[in-house]
Amino acid sequence: MKKISESTIRRLSKYYRSLEQLIARNTDTVSSDQLAEMDGITSAQVRKDLSFFGTFGKRGLGYNTRALKEQIGEILGLSKEWRVAIVGAGNIGKALVNYGEFRKQGFQVHLIMDSDHGKVGQTIQGLTVESTDHLPQLIKKQRIEIAIIAVPSEAAQRVADELMEAGVKAILNFAPISIKAPEGIQVKNENTAIEIEALSYFLTNQG
Amino acid sequence: MKKISESTIRRLSKYYRSLEQLIARNTDTVSSDQLAEMDGITSAQVRKDLSFFGTFGKRGLGYNTRALKEQIGEILGLSKEWRVAIVGAGNIGKALVNYGEFRKQGFQVHLIMDSDHGKVGQTIQGLTVESTDHLPQLIKKQRIEIAIIAVPSEAAQRVADELMEAGVKAILNFAPISIKAPEGIQVKNENTAIEIEALSYFLTNQG
Numbered sequence: 448m449k450k451i452s453e454s455t456i457r458r459l460s461k462y463y464r465s466l467e468q469l470i471a472r473n474t475d476t477v478s479s480d481q482l483a484e485m486d487g488i489t490s491a492q493v494r495k496d497l498s499f500f501g502t503f504g505k506r507g508l509g510y511n512t513r514a515l516k517e518q519i520g521e522i523l524g525l526s527k528e529w530r531v532a533i534v535g536a537g538n539i540g541k542a543l544v545n546y547g548e549f550r551k552q553g554f555q556v557h558l559i560m561d562s563d564h565g566k567v568g569q570t571i572q573g574l575t576v577e578s579t580d581h582l583p584q585l586i587k588k589q590r591i592e593i594a595i596i597a598v599p600s601e602a603a604q605r606v607a608d609e610l611m612e613a614g615v616k617a618i619l620n621f622a623p624i625s626i627k628a629p630e631g632i633q634v635k636n637e638n639t640a641i642e643i644e645a646l647s648y649f650l651t652n653q654g
Numbered sequence: 655m656k657k658i659s660e661s662t663i664r665r666l667s668k669y670y671r672s673l674e675q676l677i678a679r680n681t682d683t684v685s686s687d688q689l690a691e692m693d694g695i696t697s698a699q700v701r702k703d704l705s706f707f708g709t710f711g712k713r714g715l716g717y718n719t720r721a722l723k724e725q726i727g728e729i730l731g732l733s734k735e736w737r738v739a740i741v742g743a744g745n746i747g748k749a750l751v752n753y754g755e756f757r758k759q760g761f762q763v764h765l766i767m768d769s770d771h772g773k774v775g776q777t778i779q780g781l782t783v784e785s786t787d788h789l790p791q792l793i794k795k796q797r798i799e800i801a802i803i804a805v806p807s808e809a810a811q812r813v814a815d816e817l818m819e820a821g822v823k824a825i826l827n828f829a830p831i832s833i834k835a836p837e838g839i840q841v842k843n844e845n846t847a848i849e850i851e852a853l854s855y856f857l858t859n860q861g
Contacts, residue, residue, distance in 0.1 A: 523855050538753070647761075653838075
């Protein structure tokens with residue numbers, strides 16, 4: 448398949464969620480105009496994105512919601528279960544263990560670790576917090592594919608290095624720094640502070 | 655001041671964080687090359703971004719870390735305190751009340767609300783969970799400027815409408831749907847599931 452841009456992948460994730468909502472409301476077909484309206488995107492863009500993967504819809508009839516959701520899920524790799532580890536059992540780490548949206552999409556947290564010996568041994572949603580002292584062994588034993596970093600900034604790059612060394616190829620980073628990674632390893636930064644600062648900029652400069 | 659693009663604002667947030675790190679390490683000056691290296695951006699881009707706001711640095715001498723941090727903070731509106739409300743006292747809402755990165759940057763949570771009467775009256779970090787039944791009055795009384803939505807998808811647009819009706823001009827949305835808002839109101843979506851799905855796409859299609 449042709450390489451798909453970051454922004455297309457993001458829009459596919461949005462269409463996927465809108466389709467879930469439509470299916471929950473027992474809607475069988477959807478037009479590109481409706482999907483566009485739901486996601487705040489132009490319908491030309493919706494048609495372009497979806498045509499990229501072959502013709503799903505029939506002109507005038509729209510798309511079958513279930514079939515389209517399944518095909519997008521396939522493209523995004525949501526039809527399999529992903530084995531996830533979380534490093535950092537603070538507030539963010541704990542919230543993510545319980546995050547329904549992850550579970551629903553097949554991201555299963557099998558491991559949570561912390562360097563704080565006061566937290567090691569605690570139970571979160573049936574998972575026992577393990578020590579990061581054993582990170583490499585635990586990552587391998589649990590066959591972790593995606594790791595989430597929820598540790599303070601100072602520790603984030605070191606944790607990332609250990610994770611990559613242990614074979615993790617995909618990292619979602621919640622620490623407010625840019626993680627450096629070699630080619631072939633994908634790092635996504637989830638920086639909530641950056642989003643709220645964009646709001647602060649907007650409020651400050653709206654004149 | 656000229657209107658600054660979304661992506662420039664995001665990079666300014668990154669520079670701001672890198673400068674914080676440098677100052678913590680007692681580094682007095684920084685070159686655009688160093689900032690570029692820290693944030694994974696080209697140094698031409700760093701110079702371009704910073705020149706946008708007038709000349710901060712002296713050729714060959716680099717930028718004064720403290721002065722540059724202060725000026726970027728000013729631009730981003732971080733030199734004032736913002737009054738923040740959180741709607742939804744679930745895991746995400748709770749994690750955000752405690753989120754040090756918000757507090758440090760001047761985002762102060764003054765109000766947390768939930769529609770679940772079982773949660774109303776609970777205390778989180780010294781804040782009592784209030785009922786969303788009184789949302790408009792509470793938002794006004796607390797003079798809330800930025801609201802964070804951490805409720806399930808089905809409730810998110812309704813909550814957003816109530817917040818905007820009550821005068822909130824900036825919303826950070828954690829529900830996995832696109833919030834519709836009229837012009838003049840800024841909504842940022844923080845969709846963690848979209849980030850992890852981009853990783854899943856990468857792992858599925860890396861060949």
